[in-house]
Amino acid sequence: MPTDDFSQTVVDDAPDPEAIAVARDEMQRVIARIGQMPERQQMAIRLYHFENLPLREVAVRLGLSVSRSHDLIVEGMEVCDRLRKSGVKDGL
Numbered sequence: 532m533p534t535d536d537f538s539q540t541v542v543d544d545a546p547d548p549e550a551i552a553v554a555r556d557e558m559q560r561v562i563a564r565i566g567q568m569p570e571r572q573q574m575a576i577r578l579y580h581f582e583n584l585p586l587r588e589v590a591v592r593l594g595l596s597v598s599r600s601h602d603l604i605v606e607g608m609e610v611c612d613r614l615r616k617s618g619v620k621d622g623l
Contacts, residue, residue, distance in 0.1 A: 561611045568607055571595070575603040 546554070565576055571593055578589045579600075590600040 557615055560614060564611055564614050565607065568610070572603045572607045575600050576607045579604050580608075 565573055568576070574593060575589055575595075578584045578592060579586065584592070586597055586601055586604075589604075590597045593600060595603075
């Protein structure tokens, strides 16, 4: 089989431009929604999900218990999940 024929049968796993645009829009809506959350909740989510800090470190930085920090993150991510699933454009 010539290489030209083989390249036609290889599956391209890269997302198409439309999928990339939809994902970017969704991420912008989620980030905007996080920005509307109470300050401690915003910080907990940002530290844990964007800065990849362990939950214990998030709790120390926020001056909260580990369980309260966990609750803030879970509650905030549930809001973000509902937003993503609803497809709401305005972020509210």
